[in-house]
Amino acid sequence: MQITFWGVRGSYPVPGAATVRYGGQTSCVETRTASGDTLIVDAGTGMRALGNKLFREAPEPQHYHVLLSHVHWDHIQGLPFFSPAYVPGTKISVYALLTAADELHQVIGGITRHEFFPMPLEAIPAVFEFHQVEPGVELDINGFHITPIALNHPFGSVGYRIDGDGSSWAYVADTAPFTEVLHKQHFLPGPEPLSDDDKLALAAMREALVRRLTGVDTVIYDTHFLPDEYAKFPHYGHSTPDQAIEICVESGVRRLVLYHHAPSHGDDQMDRIAAEYLSQGAKKNIEVLTSFEGMTLPIGPEGT
Amino acid sequence: MKIRFWGVRGSFAMSGREFLRYGGNTTSVELLTDAKQRLLIDLGTGATELAKQLMGSEFGKGKGTLPILLSHTHLDHIQGLPFFAPFFIKGNEIRILGAAPLSGISLEATLQNQLAPHYSPLSGLENLAAGVTIETITPGEAITLPGFEVVTAAVPHGSMWTTAYRITADGKTVTFLSDVEYPSIDDPLPEALALAHEADLLIHDAMHADHDYDMRKGWGHSPARAGVVVAERAGVKKLALFHHSPDATDDMIDEVVERTAARTTVPVIAAAEGNYLDV
DSSP states (O other): OEEEEEEOBOSSOOOSGGGTTTOOOBSEEEEEOTTOOEEEEOOSTTHHHHHHHHHHHOOSOOEEEEEOSOOOGGGTTTGGGOGGGGSTTOEEEEEEOOOSSSOHHHHHHGGGOTTTOSSOGGGSSSEEEEEEOOTTOOEEETTEEEEEEEEOSTTOEEEEEEEETTEEEEEEOSOOOSSSOOOOSSOOSSOOOOOHHHHHHHHHHHHHHHHHHTTOSEEEEEOOOOHHHHHHOTTSSOOOHHHHHHHHHHHTOOEEEEESBOTTOOHHHHHHHHHHHHHHHHHTTOEEEEOOTTOEEEOTTTTO | OEEEEEEOBOSSOOOSGGGTTTOOOBSEEEEEOTTOOEEEEOOSTHHHHHHHHHTTTGGGGTOOEEEEEOSOOSGGGTTTGGGOGGGGSTTOEEEEEEOOSBTTBOHHHHHHHHTOTTTOTTOSGGGOSSEEEEEEOOBTBEEEETTEEEEEEEEEETTEEEEEEEEEETTEEEEEEOSOOOSOTTSOOHHHHHHHTTOSEEEEEOOBOGGGGGGGTTSSOOBHHHHHHHHHHHTOSOEEEESBOTTOOHHHHHHHHHHHHHTOSSOEEEOOSOSOEEO
């Protein structure tokens, strides 16, 4: 199995001279088994370039599978720009957590409302099919075994453990750590005091995450913030590399990939972050890599 | 009056080396009068770059005022809204002016939808700390903003309408005609010609290279040539090609400018992210 990063940025796309090396597009990762089965995780702006590549590889209609962590704009904006969707006969199965009162097809279809995009989802030639996921309820998709994991993010988010070809990786984004803030379904102007129930809920979420990550080859983690930035915005729903390393230590994970980079972190700063956490991780026997657009990683002992 | 292009790209923000000279950010244009009064057109990703600069000024202290004109609400023109930092500072007064996107759907409801809780952690306009007013324009009306006189018109953009603007300040006029496709390229609409009449600068949709246009007719965007026709008929002093295709690399845009300039006596540039320019 292998994974390829098509968008590594958080929040919004950042063009310009400061992002040419790490990339400016938002969340989108492709994974592929040795036999060529693929799965797309998140549909951020990186999905446009992925779509163009997939179309070049196989212009005839395909069945694509897209797992969404949640439906914030930076994780869904690429969907209407995925060129294979305009090939009649294409089928796109979307898997997501339901966090709104509306049905999934309304929530995801809502990004192509007439006010926002010239063509509604129903008019796009591909047939879309929506599947609701629930944390802990495992599913088999296109040769992959998937375990959704609840994460701590405004209005809810899920990570995924993905097993295939006898190895596994996990996508842990977007999530805040499991300490100061419990994200629920309301707007947070700042951190709220935690009730005892909140503390229990956070501990349970953290415990389940650690358990699901145990034995995983590679973990991709939302490390949007540096510690000083996190201290200012603990209620934004994102983590630091330090917090990701802590979870990996507890899960016995040996390879961590920093992901969902803050839009303000330019290439030079990303180089410093990469070097700093490579060395921090080494002290804990964890290989810490920093994702960039176009990076491909083999997963598993043989690295297919 | 000065102008600065913060975002010139259409449809989709493009990062990477091939897009550095013209820039990959989506639509956002700043106008500044000699007396430093400011007006912004559109809130594409380019607006997030302007936001950083504004935060170093009175906007960082909650004392900024800014009117923003929206051409329409397709995502590439509003995707910078949730990340425009002056919205997060209490005391700033920001006006968003634009037409209702469609009959039956107000501008305010549309922006609320953009910030709906499942799409954005801001969960609604009411959570922006700044004072934000949403003002609905009826295209065709004239508006007076501090330092600027604005004339508006509705122009066709595929299956919807966009609002085009003629903006006058310090005795100079800029016309903004983006996201427009005329029923006939050789016969631009009288509304467009009136807005562009003897403008010092015409910013015009040039999403498509002329040779690509036949395949993309009806998509709501113009080929580069459409701006030339408007500029010549309206006696415009300078034409800026705008809303570049996400597929157009710097070298491809260079070529479009060269070909377009060769067919007219109107000076032609391609809008590019960069510094303040005198109108």
